[in-house]
Amino acid sequence: MQIADRSTVMNIEKVIFGFFIILALTLNFGFVMGEISDPEHHNVYEFFAVIVVNFIAMGLKLGDRSQIGALLLATSLVAVLQLISAAVVWTVAVHVTQTGLSPGVTASIVSLAGGALLANIVSVVMLVADTLMSGR
Amino acid sequence: MAKTSDLDRVTAIVLRFMRAPILVLVAVYAIALIGMVLMPGRDAAGNPAHMSFFHAFYFLTYTATTTGFGELPHPFTDAQRVWAIICLYISVVAWLYAVASIIGLVRNPHFIQAVAERRFARGVRRIAEPFFIVCGFGDTGSLLTRGLDDAGRSAVVIDRDPERIKALALRDYRKTVPGLCADASAPSHLIAAGVKSPRCEAVVALTQDDEINVKIAVMARLLNPSVRVVCLSTSLLRGEYLETIGSVDKVNPFDTFAKWLSTALYAPLLHTLTDWLSGARGVTLHNPLCPPMGTWILCGYGRMGQRLRKSLRAHGVHTVIIDPDMEGAEDLPDEEKVLGYTNRETLRAAGIEQAAGVVAATDSDSDNLGIMLTARSLNRKVCIIVRQNHHENQLAFNAADADLIMQPSLVTARSILFLLLSPLIQPFLDYLRQHHATLLVDVIRELRETLADSPPYLWTTWITEAHAPAVAMLQAQGHVITVQDIMRDPLDRERRLACVPLALQQGGNTIMKPEYKKDLRPGDEILFCGTPHAQRVMDAALNNRYTLQYLVTGLQEPRGYLMRRLAHRRPQRDAVPLQR
Numbered sequence: 021m022q023i024a025d026r027s028t029v030m031n032i033e034k035v036i037f038g039f040f041i042i043l044a045l046t047l048n049f050g051f052v053m054g055e056i057s058d059p060e061h062h063n064v065y066e067f068f069a070v071i072v073v074n075f076i077a078m079g080l081k082l083g084d085r086s087q088i089g090a091l092l093l094a095t096s097l098v099a100v101l102q103l104i105s106a107a108v109v110w111t112v113a114v115h116v117t118q119t120g121l122s123p124g125v126t127a128s129i130v131s132l133a134g135g136a137l138l139a140n141i142v143s144v145v146m147l148v149a150d151t152l153m154s155g156r
Numbered sequence: 157m158a159k160t161s162d163l164d165r166v167t168a169i170v171l172r173f174m175r176a177p178i179l180v181l182v183a184v185y186a187i188a189l190i191g192m193v194l195m196p197g198r199d200a201a202g203n204p205a206h207m208s209f210f211h212a213f214y215f216l217t218y219t220a221t222t223t224g225f226g227e228l229p230h231p232f233t234d235a236q237r238v239w240a241i242i243c244l245y246i247s248v249v250a251w252l253y254a255v256a257s258i259i260g261l262v263r264n265p266h267f268i269q270a271v272a273e274r275r276f277a278r279g280v281r282r283i284a285e286p287f288f289i290v291c292g293f294g295d296t297g298s299l300l301t302r303g304l305d306d307a308g309r310s311a312v313v314i315d316r317d318p319e320r321i322k323a324l325a326l327r328d329y330r331k332t333v334p335g336l337c338a339d340a341s342a343p344s345h346l347i348a349a350g351v352k353s354p355r356c357e358a359v360v361a362l363t364q365d366d367e368i369n370v371k372i373a374v375m376a377r378l379l380n381p382s383v384r385v386v387c388l389s390t391s392l393l394r395g396e397y398l399e400t401i402g403s404v405d406k407v408n409p410f411d412t413f414a415k416w417l418s419t420a421l422y423a424p425l426l427h428t429l430t431d432w433l434s435g436a437r438g439v440t441l442h443n444p445l446c447p448p449m450g451t452w453i454l455c456g457y458g459r460m461g462q463r464l465r466k467s468l469r470a471h472g473v474h475t476v477i478i479d480p481d482m483e484g485a486e487d488l489p490d491e492e493k494v495l496g497y498t499n500r501e502t503l504r505a506a507g508i509e510q511a512a513g514v515v516a517a518t519d520s521d522s523d524n525l526g527i528m529l530t531a532r533s534l535n536r537k538v539c540i541i542v543r544q545n546h547h548e549n550q551l552a553f554n555a556a557d558a559d560l561i562m563q564p565s566l567v568t569a570r571s572i573l574f575l576l577l578s579p580l581i582q583p584f585l586d587y588l589r590q591h592h593a594t595l596l597v598d599v600i601r602e603l604r605e606t607l608a609d610s611p612p613y614l615w616t617t618w619i620t621e622a623h624a625p626a627v628a629m630l631q632a633q634g635h636v637i638t639v640q641d642i643m644r645d646p647l648d649r650e651r652r653l654a655c656v657p658l659a660l661q662q663g664g665n666t667i668m669k670p671e672y673k674k675d676l677r678p679g680d681e682i683l684f685c686g687t688p689h690a691q692r693v694m695d696a697a698l699n700n701r702y703t704l705q706y707l708v709t710g711l712q713e714p715r716g717y718l719m720r721r722l723a724h725r726r727p728q729r730d731a732v733p734l735q736r
Contacts, residue, residue: 065190068209072186079179083172111210 037080041092041147044070044077044099045140052137056130057123067110070133071103074140088150092143099139106132165270173261177254184250188216188243195236207236215240220247272336273348279334280350283310288576289349289356291340291372292363293320295547295565296388296409296572298327300360303573305329306435312349314340316363341371343379351379358384358576366391373404386572390459405575409568414463416567417515417541419589420560422471425596426588429603433581433612433685434570448539450512451476455498455527457485460543460564461517476506498527503534513539513559521549528558578614580659580666580683587668599656599669603685606656614658615691617642617698619680624698626705628678635708639682640672644707646697653693655686 047070054061078096081089106129113125192212199205207215211229218225219240232240261267280287287310290297297313301324304311313324313335324335338345340363350356361372366389373387386405387398398404420427452468454461457479465475477485478494485493496502498516508514508531516527521544528542542558544550545565553561574581588596603612621628627637639660645651660670661681667674670682684691697703706712 064209065193068186068190068193072182075182075186076179079175079182082175082178083168085168114208115210 038147040073040077040080041140041143044073045137045144047073048099048133048137048140052130052134057127059121059123059126062126062130064110067107067129067133070136071100071107074099074103074136077143088146092146095139095143095146099136099143102132102136102139106130106136166267166274169267169270170261173257173264173267177257180250181254184246185216185220188220188239188247189213191239192216192236192243195233195239197233197236198230200230216243216247219244220251222248269338273338273345276334276336277348277350279332280312280348280353283312283334283350283355285310286355286357287312287350289314289346289351289359289376291315291359291361292369292388293317293324293335294362294364296569297360297362298323299547299566299569300362300572301329301333302327303435303569304576305331305333307573307577309577314338314345314349316340339368341368341375343375346372346375346379351376351383356380356383358386360572360576361385361387362572363388370398373398374401377401377404384576386575388568407568407572407575409564410460410463412571413460413562413564413567414467416571417464417562418467418471420541421468421473423589423596425593425600426585429588429596429600430585433614434574435611448512450474451507451510453478453503453506453508453511453514453531455479455514455516456518456523456543457482457493458517458519460519464515464517476511478502478506498523498530500530500534503531508534508538511535511538513541516540516542517562518543519545521545521552525552525556528556532557578616578683580616580661580681581614583666584659584668584683595669599658602656606652606654607685607687610654610687612685613688613691614683614685617682617684617694619676619678619682619698621678626698626701626703627676629701630704630708631678635705637676637704637708638672639670639674639676641708642676642694642698642704643672644697646693646703646707649707649710653686653690655684655690655694657682658685659683 047066051062051066051070074096078093078100081093081096084090084093109125109129109132110121113119113121119125189209189212192215193207193209195207197205197207215228220243222244227236288304290301290304290311290313293301293313293315297315298320301311301313308330310331311333313321313333315321315324315335315337316339318337321335321337324333327333336345336348340346340349340361346359351359359372359376361369361376363369363372369387369389373385376383376385384405385401385403386407389398389406389408390410398406416427416430419430451474454465454468454475454477457465457477461477461479462484465477468475474492476492476494477488478496478498479485480495480497482493482495494502494506498518503514514527514531516524516531518524518527524542524544528540531538531540539559540557541560541562542553542556544553544561544563547563547565571582588599618624619627627642630637639657640652643652643655643657645653657670657672658668659682660667660674662677663679676682684694697707702712
């Protein structure tokens, strides 16, 4: 019997891991897309999905003791922090101060989400680089 | 696989354990939230409306934690109520799962071990001064640790037995002694104990098992080639094996003990001095023990009994052994052995009525005490030496009417303590043993006069740039500094500090009982016996060139620049010699 070459075996864990990290980036990108101060261009459900997927991505990165794992976790923490800040701004504007989604508020929410987007890009670049470097 | 980061083990275990609960919580919250927002509801006026994410999150926060404030901000529709039921059950189960995982982690033995190791390693790193690693916290280990602590030195303990580590935590040491319950022969535990640290002075292997001791010695030597290794070794074979590792100090408890006992019998004065120097309680220089000469009965002929007989025979003493199992005694003449357990008959057969002394040296404390009582009832005057195997039986032995209690663990611990703290003391005692008694009497008289009744304190003074910078400075100026000079009292240089120099190590030679006029050279090591106060005063003088200069020359040189200028001019005027 031949020992299977590891590169030919698809690892379901790697698939889920990659899926959520890339989904976090794509959703984030989709939310940020559009006129920065126009609330019509930024959907609340999409924003919810971005937060949930980023949390899941962070959860998946926990417990990896490798050097690259530590950096991946750090990027996720940054993204989650930025998105929570954006969510807090949104909640305060709509429910606490009752100002609603004025262009200024929308711009600040989207710019915070844009920061998270950058962190997610770094995360995906590192993931791809690590996969290529491992040589299989 | 990428190389592991320095993220330590405890954090890694926590993160890995929390991964699943966190993912479950995120998923459950996401499903419950989106469902709550999508369920058709009504606002205060009764118009169809959806709940906002904020209100849904608020609702879920108090529902999931089973607080329950009611239907906020508006009364729910039935559709919302159906979803609220689902939310409640799935979120409460998710929370229970998360909490159970945390509790499971805290109770996980691997996690507890990892936390203990980290706490231990951190405790070791916090020790700022030189320290010793004691592997094995049995009787000898605990006595050694106590001795090190009494001498103001730091120690770190590793023992396999959790009970011993618990016992360590209850000891009232002045310094904190970190303890780890682990196998000391595993390199990772030795590293956690700081074997690679430049502050680690020595590794002492004192476990019950010879094989483990040898393993510890090998590991310690490999991990840190410059560290000192002391290894307890009861078998000759392993002792030879240790030779090949190189520079490992072997301590054989039976040999050490046999030497101690023969000293007690044939050099009682030296024995008293040794015990007194090691700080044994109740020993003064005034009352040496004087055991009688004649036939000695040895009860028990195990490893200890064989060594004892050898050392007694070396002094030409006639011995009779009593043992139920004559292993190793086949070639002894019949009149020198009695087969059987020690009791009235066998003691009589061994000639207890005419014997000078009895040594109860079996490895059972109750047997030894029984032998002592039987022997005493048969012969009131016989000198009885009894072996105490376990430190915990101390009170019973103190109450017993023995002439000498020998406690191998205590003797071993003391000899290792000498080896670690004052390496020059053993050669000094050996020197006294070889030379005639008059020298010993002189030493004892001098110690008695100098120290009066205060307990002895041994210390080593290094004449090096680092330990005694003042000496180096004055020597560079051409002063000759003698042993006597550094022993002068800064309050009155005609008086001497309460200390006696016992040995001087100079350029590879060891000079015993150095002359007071002996001049010091850089790199010398001097072993003093005196009071802690004397050491403090002496150390202060060795670090202060002005004090030392006064001690050497009897003149106080001005310190300030101006006064020094004036003083340099003065000799031309009134010719006060500044230098000898």
